Amino acid sequence: MVGTVDIGVLQALQEVQKFDEEIDLLSAQSAKLPHEAQATAIAQKIAEGERAIAKLQATMKVIDERVTTLDDKAIAARAKAVDEMTKIDKGEIDYRQMEAVTQDISAHAQRVEVAETQGLELLTAREEAERRIESIKQGIAELEQAKARILADYRQELATLATRAAQIAAQRDAKRTEVDDELLARYDELRSERGGVVVATFDGERCDGCSIALPTAIAEEFDAPGSVGICSECRRLLMYLGEDPA
Numbered sequence: 001m002v003g004t005v006d007i008g009v010l011q012a013l014q015e016v017q018k019f020d021e022e023i024d025l026l027s028a029q030s031a032k033l034p035h036e037a038q039a040t041a042i043a044q045k046i047a048e049g050e051r052a053i054a055k056l057q058a059t060m061k062v063i064d065e066r067v068t069t070l071d072d073k074a075i076a077a078r079a080k081a082v083d084e085m086t087k088i089d090k091g092e093i094d095y096r097q098m099e100a101v102t103q104d105i106s107a108h109a110q111r112v113e114v115a116e117t118q119g120l121e122l123l124t125a126r127e128e129a130e131r132r133i134e135s136i137k138q139g140i141a142e143l144e145q146a147k148a149r150i151l152a153d154y155r156q157e158l159a160t161l162a163t164r165a166a167q168i169a170a171q172r173d174a175k176r177t178e179v180d181d182e183l184l185a186r187y188d189e190l191r192s193e194r195g196g197v198v199v200a201t202f203d204g205e206r207c208d209g210c211s212i213a214l215p216t217a218i219a220e221e222f223d224a225p226g227s228v229g230i231c232s233e234c235r236r237l238l239m240y241l242g243e244d245p246a
């Protein structure tokens with residue numbers, strides 16, 4: 001497809017390509033914005049915090065169950081001691097049994113004390129777990145705020161980039177009206193096939209897209225300024241603007 005068009009048309013197509021490159025750059029910038037990754041990292045920390053809270057709550061539940069058991073034990077031991085003391089008071093225990101019963105009472109009292117001490121330790125551990133839950137919850141609230149700020153920044157940056165891209169696209173579309181349809185169709189086809197820069201210039205010897213000297217037979221086809229064809233090496237739209245395009 002070697003033909004000849006007005007040099008002004010080729011220059012317009014070069015500008016179309018430059019606008020498209022700028023738009024490509026902006027879309028690459030949008031894709032490289034760090035906000036999403038940052039928000040994901042924060043969301044992971046929040047999830048870690050929530051798992052830690054669930055674990056602490058499970059621990060608290062176990063503590064509550066143990067405390068209840070210990071309370072029951074203390075109550076039972078105290079009741080047994082009271083029972084024995086009542087028997088002594090009523091004179092139901094004779095002096096030969098007295099020593100054994102007294103020992104029983106003291107054993108019951110010791111069980112009450114052990115249960116109560118263990119219960120207190122557990123309650124201290126429970127309070128500590130509660131404090132940690134509160135502190136983790138506070139950390140999560142701060143992380144949620146940070147995440148919201150990052151996402152708001154992200155939306156703003158994306159909007160800024162999109163606005164710039166739209167402005168450039170408007171300039172590009174205006175410039176496209178200066179290029180004839182057949183050339184535009186070829187350009188669009190190449191852009192959708194390979195993307196990036198699809199227009200190159202021929203300096204009489206080399207294509208500046210791939211820097212390769214064209215075979216003489218092909219180079220000879222670009223015989224006049226305004227000649228346009230396809231580079232035999234890189235398949236870009238190749239245009240010859242003359243020795244010294246002004």
Ligand SMILES: [Zn+2]
Pocket residue numbers: 200207208209210211212231232233234235236
């Ligand atoms: Zn080339």
